[in-house]
Amino acid sequence: MANWIFLTCxxxxxxxxxxxxxQKEWRIFPGTNLLPDQLGFQVFNALHVPLFILLNWLFFLSTPAVMTAAKFWFALFAIAHIGAHWLYxxxxxxxxxxxxxxxxxxxxGVFGALYLAITF
Incomplete structure (x- = not known):
């Protein structure tokens, strides 16, 4: 059950x-907001490729201890992400x-909190 909750998150x-x-988030995101619009889009988009390679490796291909820690921190991130949007x-x-x-x-964030509640 916990794995399905994490996957949903x-x-x-x-x-x-x-x-x-x-929604053109690169116009808000620190760093890419300083770039010309088209370049900001390209950088913001391109950075997600290595990010998702890393996350997939952490969550599904690393050692069990690394997977557990990565999922814990990602669930916390999902919760904190709500706060980041509130600030902006x-x-x-x-x-x-x-x-x-x-x-x-x-x-x-809800699924991240639920994952943490039933896992840790």
Whole structure:
């Protein structure tokens, strides 16, 4: 059961990252917000490839101890991610105001909390 809850948290974050591209999150994200728009999009998008390779390795291909620790920290991240969006909610480029975007921000945090509650 815990594995399904974690996978749901992870899948929801991936969904959020797809939405983040649609919502032009690079215009908010520190670093990419300083780049010209097209370059910011390209960098933001391209950085997700090694990020997801690393996360998939940590969650599914590393040692059991590393997998456990990585899932713990990712679940905490999913919760803290809600706070990050709350902090940036008044940024002039913030576009995560529709129901799907809000769901894809909140739901991973809920599943991350649930995962932590039943696992640790």
């Amino acid at each position: 992870y899948a929801l974050i991936i969904g959020h990252e797809l939405d983040a591209i649609h 909610r008044n940024h002039k480029e913030y576009r995560f105001n529709n129901p799907l975007s809000k769901f894809l921000i909140w739901a991973p």
